[in-house]
Amino acid sequence: MLNRTIAPPIKDARDFDLQLPLYKKHVLSNGVEVYAIDLGTEDALMITWIFDAGNSYEGQNGLAAAVSALLKNGTSTRTAFNINEHFEYYGAFLSRASHHETADITLHCLNKHVSQLLPVVAELISDSIFPEEELAIYKKNGQQRLQVNLKKSDFVAGRLIEAYLYGKEHPYGKYSHLEDFQHLQRQDLLDFFQKNYSHGACRIIVAGKLPATLLEELERDFGSLPLHAPIPQNPSTLPPIIPAQQKKYDITNDPDGVQGSIRIARNFPNRHHPDFQKVQVLNNVFGGFFGSRLMTNIREDKGYTYGIYSYLLNNRQESALLITTEAGKEVCRATIEEVYKEMQLLREEPIDEEELAMARNFTIGTILGDLDGPFQVASRWKNLILNDLDERYFYEGIRIVKTITAEELQELANRYLDPAAFFELVVI
Amino acid sequence: MIKFDRFQLSNGLRVLVHEDHSTPMAVVNVLYDIGARDEDPKKTGFAHLFEHLMFGGSVNIEDFETPLQLAGGENNAYTTNDFTNYYIQLPAENIETAFYLESDRMLSLAFSEKSLEVQRKVVCEEFKEHYINKPYGDVWFKMRELAYKQHPYRWMTIGSKLSHIEDAQLADVRQFFFKYYRPVNAILVVAGKVKTEQVRQLAEKWFGDIPSGEKYVRSLPQEPRQHEMRRLDVTADVPLDALYKSYPMASRKEPGYYVADLITEVLGGGGSSRLHQALIKEKKLFSQIECYHTGSVDPGLLVIEGKLVKGVSLEEADKAVEAELQRMQSEKISEKELTKVKNKTESAIVFEDMSVMNRANSLAIYELLGDADMMNTELGKYQAVTVEDILTTSRQLFDPNNSNTLYYHSGQPKGGASHVK
Numbered sequence: 001m002l003n004r005t006i007a008p009p010i011k012d013a014r015d016f017d018l019q020l021p022l023y024k025k026h027v028l029s030n031g032v033e034v035y036a037i038d039l040g041t042e043d044a045l046m047i048t049w050i051f052d053a054g055n056s057y058e059g060q061n062g063l064a065a066a067v068s069a070l071l072k073n074g075t076s077t078r079t080a081f082n083i084n085e086h087f088e089y090y091g092a093f094l095s096r097a098s099h100h101e102t103a104d105i106t107l108h109c110l111n112k113h114v115s116q117l118l119p120v121v122a123e124l125i126s127d128s129i130f131p132e133e134e135l136a137i138y139k140k141n142g143q144q145r146l147q148v149n150l151k152k153s154d155f156v157a158g159r160l161i162e163a164y165l166y167g168k169e170h171p172y173g174k175y176s177h178l179e180d181f182q183h184l185q186r187q188d189l190l191d192f193f194q195k196n197y198s199h200g201a202c203r204i205i206v207a208g209k210l211p212a213t214l215l216e217e218l219e220r221d222f223g224s225l226p227l228h229a230p231i232p233q234n235p236s237t238l239p240p241i242i243p244a245q246q247k248k249y250d251i252t253n254d255p256d257g258v259q260g261s262i263r264i265a266r267n268f269p270n271r272h273h274p275d276f277q278k279v280q281v282l283n284n285v286f287g288g289f290f291g292s293r294l295m296t297n298i299r300e301d302k303g304y305t306y307g308i309y310s311y312l313l314n315n316r317q318e319s320a321l322l323i324t325t326e327a328g329k330e331v332c333r334a335t336i337e338e339v340y341k342e343m344q345l346l347r348e349e350p351i352d353e354e355e356l357a358m359a360r361n362f363t364i365g366t367i368l369g370d371l372d373g374p375f376q377v378a379s380r381w382k383n384l385i386l387n388d389l390d391e392r393y394f395y396e397g398i399r400i401v402k403t404i405t406a407e408e409l410q411e412l413a414n415r416y417l418d419p420a421a422f423f424e425l426v427v428i
Numbered sequence: 429m430i431k432f433d434r435f436q437l438s439n440g441l442r443v444l445v446h447e448d449h450s451t452p453m454a455v456v457n458v459l460y461d462i463g464a465r466d467e468d469p470k471k472t473g474f475a476h477l478f479e480h481l482m483f484g485g486s487v488n489i490e491d492f493e494t495p496l497q498l499a500g501g502e503n504n505a506y507t508t509n510d511f512t513n514y515y516i517q518l519p520a521e522n523i524e525t526a527f528y529l530e531s532d533r534m535l536s537l538a539f540s541e542k543s544l545e546v547q548r549k550v551v552c553e554e555f556k557e558h559y560i561n562k563p564y565g566d567v568w569f570k571m572r573e574l575a576y577k578q579h580p581y582r583w584m585t586i587g588s589k590l591s592h593i594e595d596a597q598l599a600d601v602r603q604f605f606f607k608y609y610r611p612v613n614a615i616l617v618v619a620g621k622v623k624t625e626q627v628r629q630l631a632e633k634w635f636g637d638i639p640s641g642e643k644y645v646r647s648l649p650q651e652p653r654q655h656e657m658r659r660l661d662v663t664a665d666v667p668l669d670a671l672y673k674s675y676p677m678a679s680r681k682e683p684g685y686y687v688a689d690l691i692t693e694v695l696g697g698g699g700s701s702r703l704h705q706a707l708i709k710e711k712k713l714f715s716q717i718e719c720y721h722t723g724s725v726d727p728g729l730l731v732i733e734g735k736l737v738k739g740v741s742l743e744e745a746d747k748a749v750e751a752e753l754q755r756m757q758s759e760k761i762s763e764k765e766l767t768k769v770k771n772k773t774e775s776a777i778v779f780e781d782m783s784v785m786n787r788a789n790s791l792a793i794y795e796l797l798g799d800a801d802m803m804n805t806e807l808g809k810y811q812a813v814t815v816e817d818i819l820t821t822s823r824q825l826f827d828p829n830n831s832n833t834l835y836y837h838s839g840q841p842k843g844g845a846s847h848v849k
Contacts, residue, residue: 008527010525042778042781044775080699089767140712148735259553259561303547304553328552366500372451373782
């Protein structure tokens with residue numbers, strides 16, 4: 001007779017041997033580095049062009065985002081429609097995104113079509129013209145999108161908390177206003193594009209079951225463009241971080257709102273700090289996954305929210321530890337109190353063995369799953385490369401997850417989970 | 429080509445195994461043939477609330493999460509109008525933990541009063557977060573009621589109102605479980621670094637002795653063919669006017685489904701699609717416009733929705749959409765346009781099938797539709813669609829007497845907020 005009360009034996013996380021598949025690095029004639037991850041079983045690939053063209057490089061609010069959004073909207077020989085039609089005809093997905101430091105263009109396509117697509121990506125990178133008419137549409141529609149977003153408490157809360165953490169002038173803290181769209185001028189977009197894209201710093205990551213001729217094609221289409229490898233930034237030129245003086249905020253965005261968007265956050269060092277990967281383990285126990293303390297208490301015991309999470313922001317210069325949830329209007333205060341109680345418990349009592357094992361094993365299992373497939377491996381590498389790290393950082397992280405003790409975690413909780421260090425924001 | 433083995437346990441549980449030895453992971457996916465369409469109209473939202481309760485402890489296992497996380501696994505679930513699906517991904521060495529957990533909650537739940545009480549609140553917060561506390565959040569409650577008069581697709585999976593969730597009783601939970609959550613109504617898919625023989629043994633060991641249950645035979649009121657043009661006006665405190673149009677389309681198993689799917693791509697798939705090009709770029713009437721379909725097992729809806737540029741009237745915007753639909757009904761699309769949407773579909777299938785989790789999930793859904801092997805014949809069905817098919821289907825779909833139009837006006841609603849309460 002099967003005994004259903006006894007769980008089957010498991011292989012412990014500490015016994016899994018995690019390997020991060022390595023990339024092969026190639027350098028194009030112009031110095032641009034190509035990181036190639038040749039993995040996978042499907043004839044499909046992903047290519048990402050990463051430029052130093054995020055909002056840290058703009059002199060005017062919203063410029064980096066506008067250039068990124070309009071990269072597909074016209075070259076001297078192709079209209080926006082022609083460009084879209086070309087990629088879509090070959091079943092390819094071309095996306096672009098702009099972040100704080102970097103901005104990227106990402107192509108997903110079947111291997112059999114890649115030769116038709118690379119020359120057009122090269123054209124976008126070297127010859128985008130930002131037609132006046134496209135810019136006018138972008139400005140109008142961008143304002144409309146922002147107007148809708150400003151009605152959402154979670155959107156408003158997300159902007160404000162970063163402004164408190166880093167200051168409104170810092171690239172991490174500044175956010176867009178309706179009038180910023182009005183100030184966008186075609187010439188400014190062109191100048192930004194020239195400096196940061198067509199003559200900019202670029203890296204390329206390719207992943208998938210790579211066709212044998214891919215590197216030759218990249219050399220042919222990108223190797224002679226006036227791009228260059230990124231130049232390491234002098235830390236003394238980084239923009240100053242000026243956190244807000246006031247710690248607590250209650251904001252009414254919608255008088256009819258039935259929920260509050262709660263954000264509780266503190267500044268936290270970047271990935272190079274020795275505590276970073278250790279605090280990731282602490283964070284997992286605190287609010288990093290479904291079995292975390294915050295979720296177990298505030299959702300699964302109290303029912304105050306549909307979900308509550310905490311995480312470390314993925315910023316190059318400086319991170320932050322952020323707790324985020326949407327809770328019923330009438331239980332917002334109670335939710336915040338419970339978050340602080342959970343911080344207190346982590347400071348005062350060591351985590352027991354089973355819970356620590358659960359956090360270790362869950363983390364290792366997640367990494368194992370995350371390393372499954374070329375695109376996932378590429379995304380992990382992207383994160384390492386952009387933070388000037390390598391595989392040693394990955395293996396050090398694994399070592400920490402496997403060996404960190406309850407005492408160390410309690411000490412970290414005392415160092416970092418002090419409510420006095422946190423900003424607290426409720427937007428209804 | 430997705431290969432799989434299939435067998436059935438004596439209690440009626442269907443088991444599919446998809447081996448992929450290139451991954452260190454395994455996925456265990458359990459699909460129950462029960463969705464929001466099977467609910468009592470007076471107790472809507474129950475299938476979804478029930479999904480939450482499946483994590484509140486089972487008859488022999490108090491806590492679902494701890495053993496799974498100790499085994500390095502993660503999991504989730506979702507409810508649709510058609511079915512409810514649960515999935516676990518974990519290192520393949522620890523796969524038995526997933527069998528232990530999934531089989532116990534198929535055997536019986538703990539039926540805890542506390543879990544029901546908490547999950548009622550959690551689901552009410554989910555309802556608020558997604559449907560009340562968002563601009564335009566109530567639109568689908570209204571559109572479903574406009575488009576469906578008989579079929580239970582007329583309500584959302586979250587439920588038609590908060591009070592239905594607040595009123596759920598433990599007796600309802602128990603009855604629901606023993607009626608629907610039986611092996612005979614379930615499909616188990618195991619995928620990843622596994623062997624069929626190993627899965628067969630584990631399935632027999634953990635699921636073999638669960639009482640079969642009675643096969644649920646669905647007999648839902650079918651939606652009669654629509655023969656009228658329907659219109660609804662809504663006013664709410666939103667920043668922009670918005671237009672929503674829906675058109676009843678073929679069910680998932682009919683050939684017309686594939687044609688309608690490609691039509692949504694022609695109209696709304698990407699920057700070179702017709703609605704995007706004509707209405708955002710050329711006429712500048714919309715700031716955003718989309719075309720998609722609900723993809724449901726019973727006849728679904730093809731939907732066009734967009735936000736208007738400030739200053740444009742809803743009538744004018746509607747007329748411009750109609751003009752594009754008129755073009756679909758009067759002229760064949762070009763062969764190039766058809767090739768484009770087929771190529772996009774091919775890529776979308778390849779990219780979706782790259783993850784073992786998606787493959788397991790798709791196998792379960794196709795098996796529910798009648799045969800998991802449909803996963804391998806889908807692309808061929810899209811490839812077979814002709815420009816004539818697109819024209820014929822467009823004429824049926826976009827017949828004005830097959831249309832439901834909702835004007836969502838920006839303004840101050842009469843008699844307070846238009847929130848669903």
